[in-house]
Amino acid sequence: MKLRSGTELKSTHFLQWYKTAHKVIQVLSRPKGRFTVTSAATGILERLNANEVVIGDGGFVFALEKRGYVKAGPWTPEAAVTHPEAVRQLHREFLRAGSNVMQAFTFYASDDKLENRGQTLKITGAQVNEAACDLAREVANEGDALMAGGVCQTPSYLSCKSETEVKAIFKKQLDVFIKKNVDFLIAEYFEHVEEAEWAVQVLKMSGKPVAASMCIGPQGDMHGVPPGECAVRLVKAGAQIVGVNCHFDPLTCVEAVKMMKAAVEKAGLKAHYMVQPLAYHTPDCNCQGFIDLPEFPFALEPRILTRWDMHKYAREAYNAGIRFIGGCCGFEPYHIRAVAEELAPERGFLPQASDKHGLWGAALEMHTKPWVRARARRDYWENIHPASGRPKCPSLSSPEGWGVTKGHTELLQHREATTAQEMQHVLERQKKAKSAV
Amino acid sequence: MKLRSGTELKSTHFLQWYKTAHKVIQVLSRPKGRFTVTSAATGILERLNANEVVIGDGGFVFALEKRGYVKAGPWTPEAAVTHPEAVRQLHREFLRAGSNVMQAFTFYASDDKLENRGQTLKITGAQVNEAACDLAREVANEGDALMAGGVCQTPSYLSCKSETEVKAIFKKQLDVFIKKNVDFLIAEYFEHVEEAEWAVQVLKMSGKPVAASMCIGPQGDMHGVPPGECAVRLVKAGAQIVGVNCHFDPLTCVEAVKMMKAAVEKAGLKAHYMVQPLAYHTPDCNCQGFIDLPEFPFALEPRILTRWDMHKYAREAYNAGIRFIGGCCGFEPYHIRAVAEELAPERGFLPQASDKHGLWGAALEMHTKPWVRARARRDYWENIHPASGRPKCPSLSSPEGWGVTKGHTELLQHREATTAQEMQHVLERQKKAKSAV
């Protein structure tokens, strides 16, 4: 194993280290940066070209909703302006956990969304994007991380606005990202490959590296375009990195990215791959993902992945040839740390936050009770099947599965909250759907 | 409903408000402090004597472990010194969520624990306690909150040290709390009523109000003393507030406090009651609580309570006559916010963080998908039985149940990590226990 910094770490030595890891963690991880093999100056493509693992962060809207700074429903990121200390702190936690990407908190920070979601403070999209970039840059500079700006799907597209109108929205966000000199750009959370292509085309104008990530599973986008075809179209549109994020659990997302990779290679194209899944188990989802689960978004707790589930995910993603590995909704800093710990042999170092963790539960050796001390071992946690503690709850749910998407009147977006009449209409539709089953 | 600040809020009006609450939240909660009926200067006993609800915070060790600042196993709070920004931020989130108590992050901050848990940084218990008090006070001053210092069970007691030795440890922590002029004192997380009595006796010396809380369920303490008897002994030792915290889920804890209340009243004594339970469902626990669950502490995710479970808990606790209502391990800020939202009619106001929440999911009216908009109603969330998403996992576990406690050699605490020999001994014991079932 050749580390860029010149330090060489024999991989046999490393594996042996890994096995008895907790003894050595302190030596390896304490001196910050000593094993940091890549300077922040190294760009995303250089890292991926060198076959390095780039660890993403987790989803901010869900994490900050639980902390009290984001409103579920609108899901808009004005906290970057109103509560910068909370956003900064979350960035720091992901950095400590091992993230190499500080993605500015700009999800749904487009003017059409902010207006559409009843934002009453007079904060513009530009203000949010600027504040978010500043926070991400500030924390990225504290460690080995790149700073990225991102755009995502727009209410305008769902409401059947024109390509020109939708692209104008992306362009407005991009202007801020260029001004703030982000290290690379992410077009993420797209349900329709067409809109994702438009986003990539706009972002490409910047000359910066572009990563494109759709919120789809193996069944493809909302119009039925399979993951492989989506990936090929995104690469052709100019994305250097393609993949999926959100909507499905880690192993499902990895499966979708594998399909992307196979199709891109079959088409004779070249790309890097990324995956940023949910931290929720979603074996019961249809093509619309966790949005359709009856538990979305306020009763997903029993589905949260353990850190040990994350080890499996990280290994699976790595084995599939994916090198940009992160998380989305539901991820907390300890989930990212688990990814970083699983991939420590490949990366050559542990994240800072591993100071506060024993690999595979090793720190339980210091627990008060002897029977808990006995859990300080990999095979215990690797094989655990945790109980739900909810004997009246089932294992799987039935997703709603309306099957409508862009082009259906049901999905035209408007600025107002749902009216009683609309609600009535929805409830009747659901009743009809249920009785048809 | 008579509010101390002079504002009167008719309770019928309030109930009506509550029903259509999300329309009015902004009016009620935006102007910070306008509806804050109690000034921070009002002490804990005055509030409880006035039958006011005092909302506690959540457990710091678990929340900060997930954020990367506390090590599970030792569970010690040196982050108060090393990462003050992370501790401060968590205080702020609980304050925004509605907490009236900023408890200094001094759990296990006694010298005997710090030494015992392989603390290698040269940070003394006094340093941790001081830093923790400063942070708690700083944030308490930002809102309507009191600041408390706390002590908890010691390795010295488990290792059969004398009353004098154990009391000396509490005294050392108390010295800091007096110096920092805490508003009141908490003796919490005691498995043995005897040690809890010693703690209360020491804390009483300060002249400040003392709350005493044991980590027991309806089956009583580790020596089999029932909750009622524990409560009576603690009140006699001088505690003005008694209750339970940690180890069990909310409804189990409320049950235990009910038993305490009944016994205290039967004994002709007077006290206030507190409850700070886990945010994990624990229907399968024995007297040792969640420590004995095979999922403890790294696979408890599927047991996490939803915010709607918290509504039930808050109501149940209130109906039982408990007025100091908070949380412990597993609580995140949104759990405390749910407690505050459930008790908003009684308190007369919503917490600040409700700005970022629609009561009973009301903000989903702004969601993109119409079928998710249709979930913006109380009866949907109140009746949901969330799926675990884990079809290979059971509902309940078998706790280990060694049944040893203070007085058994197995529980003598030592400074060293578990040796291979000790581990072998434990595994053999477990094997024997299992085959005996």
Add this chain to the structure above:
Amino acid sequence: MKLRSGTELKSTHFLQWYKTAHKVIQVLSRPKGRFTVTSAATGILERLNANEVVIGDGGFVFALEKRGYVKAGPWTPEAAVTHPEAVRQLHREFLRAGSNVMQAFTFYASDDKLENRGQTLKITGAQVNEAACDLAREVANEGDALMAGGVCQTPSYLSCKSETEVKAIFKKQLDVFIKKNVDFLIAEYFEHVEEAEWAVQVLKMSGKPVAASMCIGPQGDMHGVPPGECAVRLVKAGAQIVGVNCHFDPLTCVEAVKMMKAAVEKAGLKAHYMVQPLAYHTPDCNCQGFIDLPEFPFALEPRILTRWDMHKYAREAYNAGIRFIGGCCGFEPYHIRAVAEELAPERGFLPQASDKHGLWGAALEMHTKPWVRARARRDYWENIHPASGRPKCPSLSSPEGWGVTKGHTELLQHREATTAQEMQHVLERQKKAKSAV
């Protein structure tokens, strides 16, 4: 171990035999009767006085409902007249499985019930009772079994008829039992101890041994009389054997009988004990038992006990000092065989049907697939936690829990099927109950 037949079987030899049992089964069980230690002439009390195990049969109404001969709802036994071959065959299967008691199929065979349940064939209670006795006697004579007649709770009692009227109903059945010269009498399936006492008082007039069994759990009868008090009253009324049957799963029933035994002994009385539980897991039941489960009676399948659950039950019952051990609703012949196999060391022989069974799965050694052959061992089956195969179903249900019983107008019995109006009333009650939760 002294066997009545004169054959002596050293218990150490037996235990060793048991461990490698499948090799020897054929030797032990093939020659019918060779190890049959008790002649059918030996009465129930002599057997129990000699501390012998008496194995009961399973419940006929549920078994025959699945075979197409009993109607769920009315649950009446006219098949004894209309389809004797089906009733005879079920008796034979239980005999082969190890039962020592052929209980005549006279459940609900009282005239008031038959009339009340819309019986349209003109078959009298006397005809059913006579036919049932003949069938039971015929099969009892084919092996080592006693023949018993039984009475159970009446619609007359529930409808608040007088003691005289209710006793007259029992007397009418008893007349047939005396005429048919049953070996002993069983008063079973009583929800109210008062009615059970009346039944025992009537049956005692015959001079035959009387066993009295209530369908209650540890919470006691429908009027709240605890199991212990029920047992004492039944013994005082003249029952020589007391216990419980139906309504709860095996371990719950054993628990209730333990309470009975403790109370009878405390009262300085003497009795034998019986238990004939459900073959359904009922951890979620309230005092009314499985009747209140939403799955009753047509969706209980996932709750059916495995044969291995029956081994645990038999051992538990034996250890509790219960010697009349049988089954009720849900039991199939293989469940009784499992009881007989578990208690083979105590009884000194295996049942005939063990010819068609390998102890603890031993016959799987002859299976086609090697991985199934590997399941031919006790520890495999003893520790299995079988999956439900139903990922959308929960582990536990919420019983209805109306809490009404004899004395409430809701429970007055009538001859007619439920009217639409009554149904409406019930549904409204349920809705109200649910919303109150």
Add this chain to the structure above:
Amino acid sequence: MKLRSGTELKSTHFLQWYKTAHKVIQVLSRPKGRFTVTSAATGILERLNANEVVIGDGGFVFALEKRGYVKAGPWTPEAAVTHPEAVRQLHREFLRAGSNVMQAFTFYASDDKLENRGQTLKITGAQVNEAACDLAREVANEGDALMAGGVCQTPSYLSCKSETEVKAIFKKQLDVFIKKNVDFLIAEYFEHVEEAEWAVQVLKMSGKPVAASMCIGPQGDMHGVPPGECAVRLVKAGAQIVGVNCHFDPLTCVEAVKMMKAAVEKAGLKAHYMVQPLAYHTPDCNCQGFIDLPEFPFALEPRILTRWDMHKYAREAYNAGIRFIGGCCGFEPYHIRAVAEELAPERGFLPQASDKHGLWGAALEMHTKPWVRARARRDYWENIHPASGRPKCPSLSSPEGWGVTKGHTELLQHREATTAQEMQHVLERQKKAKSAV
């Protein structure tokens, strides 16, 4: 709806009848045979050509194992000789439940299997086949049923014997079937299409109709041949009816038959279709079906389908164009009755055993408790999600999945029980497999 007997039943009338069915059942079903539209003389192909529904029976080995007459492991049918009354009774129950096919109990009744499975009674295959035919014919004559003889996969094939040797085994059974003049022949439970073809080729020599049914799911046979290709090959080999039986749950089996039908039609061939699935839920099975589940064969109870699951199955199978609809392992008579009740509108009559059943629980109107009476309605049972009553058990299992089949030495069949050495080998293999996961 034109009934062969000349009775015409307007389908609108029938549907209306069906909705309020329980009122009319007695009228419709009591006069035995009155609505029996087909005389037993009508052959299987005439019935299917007329688009009539032919209802099969359930699996005898599992049903008789529970009754004490078949040994799990060897699974051989010598009870036809030794306990004819038990076999006759089961036939009768299926007939009453609505079966139109009395399949002689000849499963695994080939000499190579009987020898291979340690049969120690000196009963030849011919004796078993003859006795089984006589019993099936006797009961078939009691109602509207055809009598069939069947062959199934042989140990000889698994042990790589030649086509000639394997065919000789089928021929020997066929000789008995011809002598006993069966109405048609069934080649069933084949894991390999090649052996199934051989069987069909032999059976075709008789000139009688041949049905061929494989124990495969949508993934195809053990050598990976897809269901569609299997079906085409079987039709080409001469089978007039093709389908699947055993190994998977009803909906999975229907899915596989749909694939067969599509392929046969695509190939321009003609056939009728049959399905005889398990009565166990198997969502977690791989290509080997329930054999690989850890619960097979002694802990499958929680997976048993309810009667309401059977309604869904019958409708699904009918809608898929399948007309020979029956059951296999796990089916009890009430499961077949449910199939017959669901298809009563199509068939024009209810089975005899519906005398002892209320459609959709209607007879609960005569239950003692009012809240159980309220369950006398279709929407209650149609929507129930029954609890397992097993809070420590999961929903799904992990099948073993060795993936070996004919051609692997592991599967060479021998006469002896597994040796300790073989067992050791198997356990090691399993351990290795598990650690590889």
